[in-house]
Amino acid sequence: MNCRQAQDLLPAYALGALEPPNVEAVEAHVALCPQCAPVAAGYLRATAALALVAPPTEPPPDLRSRVLQWAAQTPQASPIAAMPEAGGSTVAPRTLLTPWRSLPLWAASVAAAVSLAVAGALLLAVSDLRKEIQQLREDNQGMTETLRQQRDLVYTIAIPGMETTVLRSAGGASKARGMMMVSKDHTWGVVVSQGLELKKSMGYQLWLTRDGQRVNGGVLSVDETGYGYLWVKYPEPLYLYSGVSVTLEPAGGSVWPTTDPVLSAPVQAQ
Amino acid sequence: MSYGALSEEQLIALVQQGDRDALGELYDRRSKAVFGFALHLLRDMAKAEEVTQEVFLNVWLKARTFDPSRGGFNTWVMTMAHHKAIDQMRRIQRQRTALEEAAQDSLVHLDTSSDSPLMGAQKAQEAETVRKALETLPAEQRTVITLAYYQGLSQSEIATRLKQPLGTVKTRMRLAIQKLRVALAPFQEPT
Numbered sequence: 001m002n003c004r005q006a007q008d009l010l011p012a013y014a015l016g017a018l019e020p021p022n023v024e025a026v027e028a029h030v031a032l033c034p035q036c037a038p039v040a041a042g043y044l045r046a047t048a049a050l051a052l053v054a055p056p057t058e059p060p061p062d063l064r065s066r067v068l069q070w071a072a073q074t075p076q077a078s079p080i081a082a083m084p085e086a087g088g089s090t091v092a093p094r095t096l097l098t099p100w101r102s103l104p105l106w107a108a109s110v111a112a113a114v115s116l117a118v119a120g121a122l123l124l125a126v127s128d129l130r131k132e133i134q135q136l137r138e139d140n141q142g143m144t145e146t147l148r149q150q151r152d153l154v155y156t157i158a159i160p161g162m163e164t165t166v167l168r169s170a171g172g173a174s175k176a177r178g179m180m181m182v183s184k185d186h187t188w189g190v191v192v193s194q195g196l197e198l199k200k201s202m203g204y205q206l207w208l209t210r211d212g213q214r215v216n217g218g219v220l221s222v223d224e225t226g227y228g229y230l231w232v233k234y235p236e237p238l239y240l241y242s243g244v245s246v247t248l249e250p251a252g253g254s255v256w257p258t259t260d261p262v263l264s265a266p267v268q269a270q
Numbered sequence: 271m272s273y274g275a276l277s278e279e280q281l282i283a284l285v286q287q288g289d290r291d292a293l294g295e296l297y298d299r300r301s302k303a304v305f306g307f308a309l310h311l312l313r314d315m316a317k318a319e320e321v322t323q324e325v326f327l328n329v330w331l332k333a334r335t336f337d338p339s340r341g342g343f344n345t346w347v348m349t350m351a352h353h354k355a356i357d358q359m360r361r362i363q364r365q366r367t368a369l370e371e372a373a374q375d376s377l378v379h380l381d382t383s384s385d386s387p388l389m390g391a392q393k394a395q396e397a398e399t400v401r402k403a404l405e406t407l408p409a410e411q412r413t414v415i416t417l418a419y420y421q422g423l424s425q426s427e428i429a430t431r432l433k434q435p436l437g438t439v440k441t442r443m444r445l446a447i448q449k450l451r452v453a454l455a456p457f458q459e460p461t
Contacts, residue, residue: 053310
């Protein structure tokens with residue numbers, strides 16, 4: 001996406017009226033573009049001001065404590081790698097301007113056009129390189145993590161008294177299936193799954209059902225092959241729950257399930 | 271530490287370091303605006319509560335990705351609130367499969383007469399200014415802003431609804447938002 005295309009879409013982006021594929025393309029461009037970033041920020045400030053039309057209203061009194069309680073139990077996301085500074089292109093014209101002054105106007109124009117093209121190409125090349133480096137880092141981290149998971153899993157299976165339960169898809173509708181291994185005292189375990197379709201910006205979340213209420217059990221790490229993995233420290237011994245299930249939720253998980261279970265299993269009472 | 275004297279940028283910096291009291295202070299400052307806005311869009315207490323909860327959970331989760339150069343804390347929070355509210359709105363609309371119902375009500379309710387009695391005079395003044403800023407837009411520009419921002423329609427849906435080319439809708443959006451930037455400048459966070 002170039003600046004012209006991005007700026008064509010920025011008003012709709014700021015108004016929340018852009019379709020998802022375009023949203024991602026615009027955000028990727030704005031993150032790297034020193035020209036478009038301030039335009040986007042200006043539009044977003046204006047649309048945020050549109051929210052003032054609504055009267056401020058006190059939310060339910062217990063919501064604050066729920067938010068803070070959840071925060072106490074939830075680690076924060078890692079920061080996104082810093083993007084290239086806008087200086088990348090603002091510095092270039094400044095250092096190139098002086099010699100142009102001694103050139104004829106036409107030559108200066110050509111030089112300016114060429115320099116802008118080169119600067120643009122360099123910016124794109126740097127952007128591509130950053131993406132590749134980031135991808136390699138992620139691949140490496142992914143492989144290390146997979147090896148660690150496999151090692152831990154082997155150790156876990158070898159622990160005496162581990163109980164195993166099969167998780168099945170609702171009505172056998174999908175290829176997804178899973179297995180839950182639970183410690184002898186029912187206080188911790190591991191859930192593995194396969195056949196889960198990896199979806200962008202979404203994750204698979206484990207829920208523990210008790211008295212008709214489902215509580216968060218954590219979000220599975222799922223790779224592109226559909227293999228999922230989650231260590232679980234149960235808030236209460238697992239036998240106190242009536243069942244477990246897995247649902248597709250926004251990345252990072254939801255406060256309560258927002259979709260139907262893709263996997264589930266009853267828990268045997270002791 | 272006295273959090274009351276800190277700016278929102280200072281508070282979010284503390285949240286980035288895992289300070290939950292700073293999150294609490296930000297909640298105290300912004301939750302009414304977020305909840306009120308979500309309620310205004312969704313007209314449903316439970317769903318507005320859900321949006322408010324998700325927004326502040328995201329403030330915690332994504333604090334370290336917050337970039338003040340992209341519009342300040344209030345812009346960040348209200349943009350999140352808007353996105354989550356229109357997601358809810360679209361979900362509801364899909365469930366009802368009744369976009370036609372909304373079509374009969376193409377202009378948002380901007381009447382602030384039903385405002386909470388607790389609404390401060392300053393807030394009422396701000397709401398009035400926003401309403402007037404919208405009213406000063408040409409009708410066709412106001413309609414696209416209303417359909418997009420307050421009713422959650424995508425630009426393609428708006429083009430279909432208004433039977434106008436997509437390019438026309440984009441132009442109207444751009445012109446409208448440029449005017450609003452000027453008209454609402456006093457309420458926008460400094461650059």
